[in-house]
Amino acid sequence: xxxxxxxxxxxxxxxxxxxxxxxxxxxxxxxxxxxxxxxxxxxxxxxxxxxxxxxxxxxxxxxxxxxxxxxxxxxxxxxxxxxxxxxxxxxxxxxxxxxxxxxxxxxxxxxxxxxxxxxxxxxxxxxxxxxxxxxxxxxxxxxxxxxxxxxxxxxxxxxxxxxxxxxxxxxxxxxxxxxxxxxxxxxxxxxxxxxxxxxxxxxxxxxxxxxxxxxxxxxxxxxxxxxxxxxxxxxxxxxxxxxxxxxxxxxxxxxxxxxxxxxxxxxxxxxxxxxxxxxxxxxxxxxxxxxxxxxxxxxxxxxxxxxxxxxxxxxxxxxxxxxxxxxxxxxxxxxxxxxxxxxxxxxxxxxxxxxxxxxxxxxxxxxxxxxxxxxxxxxxxxxxxxxxxxxxxxxxxxxxxxxxxxxxxxxxxx
Amino acid sequence: xxxxxxxxxxxxxxxxxxxxxxxxxxxxxxxxxxxxxxxxxxxxxxxxxxxxxxxxxxxxxxxxxxxxxxxxxxxxxxxxxxxxxxxxxxxxxxxxxxxxxxxxxxxxxxxxxxxxxxxxxxxxxxxxxxxxxxxxxxxxxxxxxxxxxxxxxxxxxxxxxxxxxxxxxxxxxxxxxxxxxxxxxxxxxxxxxxxxxxxxxxxxxxxxxxxxxxxxxxxxxxxxxxxxxxxxxxxxxxxxxxxxxxxxxxxxxxxxxxxxxxxxxxxxxxxxxxxxxxxxxxxxxxxxxxxxxxxxxxxxxxxxxxxxxxxxxxxxxxxxxxxxxxxxxxxxxxxxxxxxxxxxxxxxxxxxxxxxxxxxxxxxxxxxxxxxxxxxxxxxxxxxxxxxxxxxxxxxxxxxxxxxxxxxxxxxxx
Numbered sequence: 097x098x099x100x101x102x103x104x105x106x107x108x109x110x111x112x113x114x115x116x117x118x119x120x121x122x123x124x125x126x127x128x129x130x131x132x133x134x135x136x137x138x139x140x141x142x143x144x145x146x147x148x149x150x151x152x153x154x155x156x157x158x159x160x161x162x163x164x165x166x167x168x169x170x171x172x173x174x175x176x177x178x179x180x181x182x183x184x185x186x187x188x189x190x191x192x193x194x195x196x197x198x199x200x201x202x203x204x205x206x207x208x209x210x211x212x213x214x215x216x217x218x219x220x221x222x223x224x225x226x227x228x229x230x231x232x233x234x235x236x237x238x239x240x241x242x243x244x245x246x247x248x249x250x251x252x253x254x255x256x257x258x259x260x261x262x263x264x265x266x267x268x269x270x271x272x273x274x275x276x277x278x279x280x281x282x283x284x285x286x287x288x289x290x291x292x293x294x295x296x297x298x299x300x301x302x303x304x305x306x307x308x309x310x311x312x313x314x315x316x317x318x319x320x321x322x323x324x325x326x327x328x329x330x331x332x333x334x335x336x337x338x339x340x341x342x343x344x345x346x347x348x349x350x351x352x353x354x355x356x357x358x359x360x361x362x363x364x365x366x367x368x369x370x371x372x373x374x375x376x377x378x379x380x381x382x383x384x385x386x387x388x389x390x391x392x393x394x395x396x397x398x399x400x401x402x403x404x405x406x407x408x409x410x411x412x413x414x415x416x417x418x419x420x421x422x423x424x425x426x427x428x429x430x431x432x433x434x435x436x437x438x439x440x441x442x443x444x445x446x447x448x449x450x451x452x453x454x455x456x457x458x459x460x461x462x463x464x465x466x467x468x469x470x471x472x473x474x475x476x477x478x479x480x481x482x483x484x485x486x487x488x489x490x491x492x493x494x495x496x497x498x499x500x501x502x503x504x505x506x507x508x509x510x
Numbered sequence: 511x512x513x514x515x516x517x518x519x520x521x522x523x524x525x526x527x528x529x530x531x532x533x534x535x536x537x538x539x540x541x542x543x544x545x546x547x548x549x550x551x552x553x554x555x556x557x558x559x560x561x562x563x564x565x566x567x568x569x570x571x572x573x574x575x576x577x578x579x580x581x582x583x584x585x586x587x588x589x590x591x592x593x594x595x596x597x598x599x600x601x602x603x604x605x606x607x608x609x610x611x612x613x614x615x616x617x618x619x620x621x622x623x624x625x626x627x628x629x630x631x632x633x634x635x636x637x638x639x640x641x642x643x644x645x646x647x648x649x650x651x652x653x654x655x656x657x658x659x660x661x662x663x664x665x666x667x668x669x670x671x672x673x674x675x676x677x678x679x680x681x682x683x684x685x686x687x688x689x690x691x692x693x694x695x696x697x698x699x700x701x702x703x704x705x706x707x708x709x710x711x712x713x714x715x716x717x718x719x720x721x722x723x724x725x726x727x728x729x730x731x732x733x734x735x736x737x738x739x740x741x742x743x744x745x746x747x748x749x750x751x752x753x754x755x756x757x758x759x760x761x762x763x764x765x766x767x768x769x770x771x772x773x774x775x776x777x778x779x780x781x782x783x784x785x786x787x788x789x790x791x792x793x794x795x796x797x798x799x800x801x802x803x804x805x806x807x808x809x810x811x812x813x814x815x816x817x818x819x820x821x822x823x824x825x826x827x828x829x830x831x832x833x834x835x836x837x838x839x840x841x842x843x844x845x846x847x848x849x850x851x852x853x854x855x856x857x858x859x860x861x862x863x864x865x866x867x868x869x870x871x872x873x874x875x876x877x878x879x880x881x882x883x884x885x886x887x888x889x890x891x892x893x894x895x896x897x898x899x900x901x902x903x904x905x906x907x908x909x910x911x912x913x914x915x916x917x918x919x920x921x922x923x924x
Contacts, residue, residue: 113787113788251635382656383569
């Protein structure tokens, strides 16, 4: 741990409970990882001790074009020169809503928020208001946010907060059908992440037959199919992550990559759910939900993603990383599972239940200048180039060598 | 309605349900009010048709120093040149947490979010986790956010979302005591807005005897006293809105004015609730909760509020407005109730149950260049000067003349 990072952690420990809340606390990561960062450019990060990393977390998803993308920053400059938090929205609101409706085939309307949780919660509320029913079906282990109805932790959450939540297994039609049955005609919505991207587990694309069955069940029961596209949105397909499958949700939640790091979330929906989402119906609002800067940033982000074909680029760069890592693992005799879309890689070592090997790999790669994560899916950005991926693979080779040194005892104990 | 505003509303009606969600929809306001804004400087707003207003809403609270305050914008420029959404926080996080702990006497720690609702919900979750109990006592009509456990609308909300919410009447000790009794030993927290600032009602400062009783009841039952300082925080007293009364909460939620318009919220707490708020305990997080720009903006905002004694200034400007409006109302023979702190004025006309008189006043004043609200509390900022308040009072005089023209029939019907 660098000296400046250590000093900041010591100060933080006094004034922030446990040093840092939530997913960015590196205690859940590895003690060698820097907690505090000084600077970011493209896909390069500098920690507070001046160490430089080629980054594969992209702020855990939001940074899709690379930090400080000129088109986004120019849009921010223009809007900032006018105004941000005014007594109503700026024209950028309408530009953005129109752009989403044009881009996402099933979308007839949009509304905006600040957090992914705001968007998933609004989807659930709109679905309940529109159907007059209560049960929400969600997949066991899927992450839909850190609010009482869906938080991965029950600490401080009451049983009643989950009274109408029914769980099923992702990609398991029978389990979904059983959940629908247990809703006993009170089905408001089925919510599904765009693909299976649970923490510390192999990723899986959504099974088209499973998604088709979910769609059919929602149609049969006149319930809402909700796509939680918070993490995957604007990374798999600009039209929404299920567009390539030809199956459309009724409501989708977006956030993370929507504005290249500026805080914004969106619910988009079909006309079927326009009425309950309307002003005077469900009440969803927030002090900063009308801010113009993040909306201007989002328009520029989505236009850049479209015009520069950034998703194809990130998929190709992710494939280059995947191929390189597979080659290195083979060379070092290590079994590696690389799952999910290449632009959102999950890299897990075989026979590594406590992630000791993954942690050793990441720690050594970190010191060699590449920032990987041992348990969470990672992210590529438009700023990753073949040369940068290749340089990261050099760091990964150091990591692989370290991973081979992890003994059976450490693997079981860590 | 201006031509450009009208055109934007027509476009918005197609792609945003009801034209606009939430509190900034002017349907709940007056049809003559502009919906869309172009530009903001200090306490002056320009709508998209080029009309200029001296503003008394301040984006419904966030803008406390005035738009584009140079100290805040300089801090934003500096942080933006470094980075915002990185893989962990920037040093600005620690600076801000330390500044809050130094500034707010009862605060031993802080954590940060994006919405006021994030902060009030986290307070409730931390209180439940810390006490191991479930009941939350809140005042009837108080606004704590637009999420299921506290939303002012039940549409899309289930009864179970409120299963452990018990209501009492603000400033009514007997009612509070009855609520505590009905919690039957399962009391987790009492949550109170800093003062009574309910929608479309006279405001009231918190009764010190009532607050003392709430404090005592929480101590007796080992429950958390939560101050919802989202709206009032950094406007009444930099040390927290109850500091002048010498009574301290265990947890406070802040947002709105904390970063002069940049989206940020905070929970601050005493050491009694440090453990449940700690990493590994309650799980609260968000994709953008670690963003450095809003934290840098917040440090600059709080330092400016402190060094320039902005709260005293806004209170004085609010008093100047209040005195002026009282004089104008007397001159025009209108009964006016001006309640709450002068820097957060609520202005209601007597015998005006449907707000016809208030609406006529606001509409006429709007056309004369002052942006007031007929039903919601308003806000002063550091950018309001005596000359600007006096100019707004000239517009208010036009408004008063219009208010006198409202007949009994309109007052009952509108």
